[in-house]
Amino acid sequence: MPWIVGLDEAGYGPNLGPLVQAAVAARVPDGVECLWTCLAKGVRRASDPDDGRLLIDDSKLVYAGPHGLSRLEHGVWSLIGGAPVGDLLACIACEPTMAELASEAWFQPGESRPIACDVTEITSNGVHYTTALAENAIEFRVVRCMVTPAPRFNSLLEKWQSKAAVLATGVIELLKELARLLPEDEPVVFVIDKQGGRNFYAAMIQTAFSDCWVVPVRESAMCSEYRLDNIDRDVRLVFRPRAEQESLPVALASMVAKYLREVFMRQFNRYWLERVPGLQPTAGYPGDSRRFYKAIRPAMKELNVPRAAVWRRK
Numbered sequence: 001m002p003w004i005v006g007l008d009e010a011g012y013g014p015n016l017g018p019l020v021q022a023a024v025a026a027r028v029p030d031g032v033e034c035l036w037t038c039l040a041k042g043v044r045r046a047s048d049p050d051d052g053r054l055l056i057d058d059s060k061l062v063y064a065g066p067h068g069l070s071r072l073e074h075g076v077w078s079l080i081g082g083a084p085v086g087d088l089l090a091c092i093a094c095e096p097t098m099a100e101l102a103s104e105a106w107f108q109p110g111e112s113r114p115i116a117c118d119v120t121e122i123t124s125n126g127v128h129y130t131t132a133l134a135e136n137a138i139e140f141r142v143v144r145c146m147v148t149p150a151p152r153f154n155s156l157l158e159k160w161q162s163k164a165a166v167l168a169t170g171v172i173e174l175l176k177e178l179a180r181l182l183p184e185d186e187p188v189v190f191v192i193d194k195q196g197g198r199n200f201y202a203a204m205i206q207t208a209f210s211d212c213w214v215v216p217v218r219e220s221a222m223c224s225e226y227r228l229d230n231i232d233r234d235v236r237l238v239f240r241p242r243a244e245q246e247s248l249p250v251a252l253a254s255m256v257a258k259y260l261r262e263v264f265m266r267q268f269n270r271y272w273l274e275r276v277p278g279l280q281p282t283a284g285y286p287g288d289s290r291r292f293y294k295a296i297r298p299a300m301k302e303l304n305v306p307r308a309a310v311w312r313r314k
Helices: 059-062 068-080 086-091 098-101 119-135 152-161 163-181 201-210 248-273 288-301
Strands: 004-008 018-027 137-146 188-193 213-220 224-229 235-240
Touching: 004 163, 004 248, 018 163, 018 248, 059 068, 059 248, 068 086, 068 119, 068 137, 068 248, 086 098, 086 137, 098 137, 137 152, 137 163, 137 248, 152 163, 163 188, 188 248, 201 213, 201 224, 235 248, 248 288
Parallel strands: 004 188, 188 235
Antiparallel strands: 004 018, 018 137, 213 224, 224 235
């Protein structure tokens, strides 16, 4: 049976908080094209009626409006369960995520989950989703994430002089990790959201799969596709704009990345609000991030926290 692996990210644009990248691997029967169609008994999209089915879609659509974090958490819980934050990351995080987070003063690995939704509701709504998976012989077996806090983000930026290279570093790590974990005798298709509008990815793929030959199939604004030669299994990589709206595994990856990013930002805000009374939380994006950073600078000075440990330069 083939595998479809979706990759996406959250937090590429902000100045505060970590970049989070995630990959979700689905094992599917031959010939399956649209997982939303196969799983329709238990899964809905953001445009469908809220009828008790599990919402899986582009994280921007899931998170929009009231109770967005609850909806995100509901979908992610059904995929990776409800362990405390640190235990969860110990299961799904690639190196060097855990070491990097351990050095962040704001990180609270013992925080319990759920943080925004009701466990009873998760359990009851998950029944239809689980049944739909079983009836269609679809399995979500492997989830991995890369978390890049500000210090490592700035260090990579200094090394490569390119924000896109920071993003590519995480993609490469996720590709290597998923290739290592998935069965060697089963075909794999990696579906990846386009990286900053680029059309050419052969060099990045070659870094992830150094023992293979990367063969471009097509490279265009609508789709960049590659296959790997000199390897014992069929491996293809497809880069598409708005891939999270066309591929359910990519949508799930975007939800995992966004959910973890929001969990981290809650912890980040909690840490600084405890040290700066009256400070309003931030999502970390340009504009508001400057207001927040200006407010915490006196506390940073008192704690001897350097700028590069908090503020992402790009």
